[in-house]
Amino acid sequence: MAPSPVRRIGMAIREAFHLKARPLAVYGAEVVPEGGAPVTSVNRCLAAAMYHLATSGDNFALYVGGEAQAGCCPGGLTHLGFIQYPPAIKYFVSTGKKEYRNGEAEYLKANPEIVERCFRAAGTITPPGKYVVVQACEALPDAVTDARSLCLFGNAEQVRNLAALVHFDRDEPFFPVIVPYGPTCSTLITYPAGMAAHAPVDTAFMGPQDPTTNYALPIDTMALGVPLSVARRMADNIGLSFVAKRPDVAFPEKRT
Incomplete structure (x- = not known):
């Protein structure tokens, strides 16, 4: 079986932008993923659990929904539908x-x-399956060939550059990247995964702007929730854009 295309996209973005945190894939499932762990085994807050998964060596899939709701933040369960x-x-x-x-x-x-x-x-808000599943792209099984979205954690410069790449092949100047209102799990999952009926499509969601999860994220960390269709275009455009052609501009060694 060929390697998961979602895994390739996530790894290409991570390498190009020097992300320390691993890109995460968000997908739906009707059964508990093999070797998976409920979100509450890490943290009752989905956003905190996701950041742990992105920055640790844990390769298991986190899941929530179905029979795995006890102990989870009620706000998270609400905003995941x-x-x-x-x-x-x-x-x-x-x-x-x-x-x-x-x-x-x-x-x-x-x-x-x-x-x-x-x-x-x-x-x-409509969940993509009985369970919402989050797993590091690099750890995705080959059988997971699709996903709803990616979650990318980075420092301010990395997220600025990621946003610039989203804009690379777009002619609309205002809405390819937005900072929406909502809890952190909405920015990381609900909106980019297309679960909210009125969320704009083909849009990357920057944030989070929810201060209630500041305790769980380093002071210099931001995130970008990206629909898979947008992430695929980003990966395809890396070699054509400033990321590869002007790396000294994207990641300057000297600053004034």
């Missing part, structure tokens, strides 16, 4: 409500009505 939005989440995300968790709130939105409108604007 496995459970309905809890009615009180609009208060928790915004200004709080005394009757809910004693008024505890994240103050990420000005009021509950804005939260409701944001959720509505994103559209219905």
Whole structure:
């Protein structure tokens, strides 16, 4: 069996951009992947578990959904489409409500009505299978020949360069790369994997802009969630673009 094309794409991007963190593939499955581990075996927060997977030597597949939901962050389960939005989440995300968790709130939105409108604007979220699976591209079994998206962690310069490569063959200047509102798992998985009905297609999602996961990410780390169709074009364009033809510009050794 030929090597997984997703593995080749991820490894090409990692090498070209000198990424220390391994690119991660996101895909759906109807059964628990062989040798897989539930997200909660690493962290209740999906984003924190993903960063661990990207920066460790662990090659197992992380999965969530189906019968593997206990102990997982309810927000993550909501934004992956496995459970309905809890009615009180609009208060928790915004200004709080005394009757809910004693008024505890994240103050990420000005009021509950804005939260409701944001959720509505994103559209219905549909998981790609009974389970959402995340695995390092380099560790993908040959049988995994497709994926929904890739998640790329890097420092600011690497993510800037990744964004520039997304724009390389695009004539629309504003929307090939955007910074969307939403929890970190939406930036890393939901939007790029095409799970939110109204998320733009062929768009890379930069972030995360959710400060509630700052504790889990190094201060100089950002991420880019990339639909597989976009990642494939990026890999194909590496040799044609500034990445290969002007590496001294992309990764300067001397700076003023």
